[in-house]
Every structure is written in C-alpha cells, then in structure tokens.
Amino acid sequence: GAGVSQSPSNKVTEKGKDVELRCDPISGHTALYWYRQSLGQGLEFLIYFQGNSAPDKSGLPSDRFSAERTGGSVSTLTIQRTQQEDSAVYLCASSDRDRETTEAFFGQGTRLTVV
C-alpha cells in the first residue's frame, strides 16, 4: 500500500475486555515494529518482527500482550484483560531491513482508551 495503515484509529473498551489492533505495513517491507506512546511519554518499544519472526519479545509489558505477523505482512497486537494503564496510542512502523539504512515509516496509530 501507499503507507502504513492501522485500524481501528480509535478504540474505547471496558476494563477486562480483550482488544486486537491491526497493522498493514508498506508492501515489501520486511521489518515491522510496534510502539506505545502514552500521554506526554516517548515511544516505548514493544516488539519487532523480521518477516514473521520476533527476535525480541522482551518489550511486551506483560503476558497480557501478544503479537503475531502472518505472511510477512499484516500484524496484530492483542491485549487481553485490558487495564486502564493500557490506555495509550499504539504505533506501528515498517521498514525495509534488507536496506538497513532506510527509515521506519509510521502509521497514524490506534488510540486505545480503557474505561
């Protein structure tokens, strides 16, 4: 596609519910990143995929968080039993790691509000 697409753009959920956030990276990009941006905070690294593999999952805040990537393309970030502290903007980015000097391109993010 033309850019990184994330859906939904906004999500309000009740505490304790599960949510799924979707990311469609730029076509052909081998690397995909998930970050979390809380109000007034920086970008917290969550997870990185090279192809369908995630070499480092240590950034996921708790075992309620999981992510997968299929077909080297779409990725979903799942948060189970959501808590109020999960409220944040979740950003996805992709890059072509075969050309390591290229930058990451960001989606517009999913704003998650847990009430």
Add this chain to the structure above:
Amino acid sequence: AQSVTQLGSHVSVSEGALVLLRCNYSSSVPPYLFWYVQYPNQGLQLLLKYTSAATLVKGINGFEAEFKKSETSFHLTKPSAHMSDAAEYFCAVSAADMRFGAGTRLTVKP
C-alpha cells in the same frame, strides 16, 4: 541492545534563536541514527538520518545533525527557530532493531 538518551524533555527558545536538541546513543555495532518530528496531533515523520556517508547530515526545514562517534552523540540543531518548529522531536538508533529516545518537546516563543 541499543539505546538512546535525549537530554532535556522540554526545550524553549525564542523565535530566531538557535535550536539545540541533544541525543546520545549506545550501540554495540555501528548504528544508523535518525531524528523524527511529531507535530501536534500528527504522526511521526523523518527529519533526517545518518547512514555513515557523512557525519554532518542535513534534513528538512533547515535542521541538521552531526554524528560524533567519540562522544556517541547525534545532536540536532537549527540556526534560527521558527514558530512552526514547535513539536516533539525523537532521536532513534537502528541496530538490531529500532529504539527511540523519550522525546524533547520544543516550544518557540514569539
């Protein structure tokens, strides 16, 4: 793993004054370095990047950054601030994956 430290969460300058945003990195391998900007209620966009071709990198909107290996720094500068430069600026390092600093909010006073 690589990491980034941005010194100063908030920087305030007067319009026309020099902008200096500080970034120090840590990486076990030669890194690629980036500065991103996030304008209010907008997504992140690339400002400039260091790819080892030249230590002084020029970006958009008059910004530039200098890679100093001895100081492990990649500070962002602009000679004369404009009101439209008010935004959040993020330094990033790419090695094994891509990590960002905590960000610096730039305020420009008239």
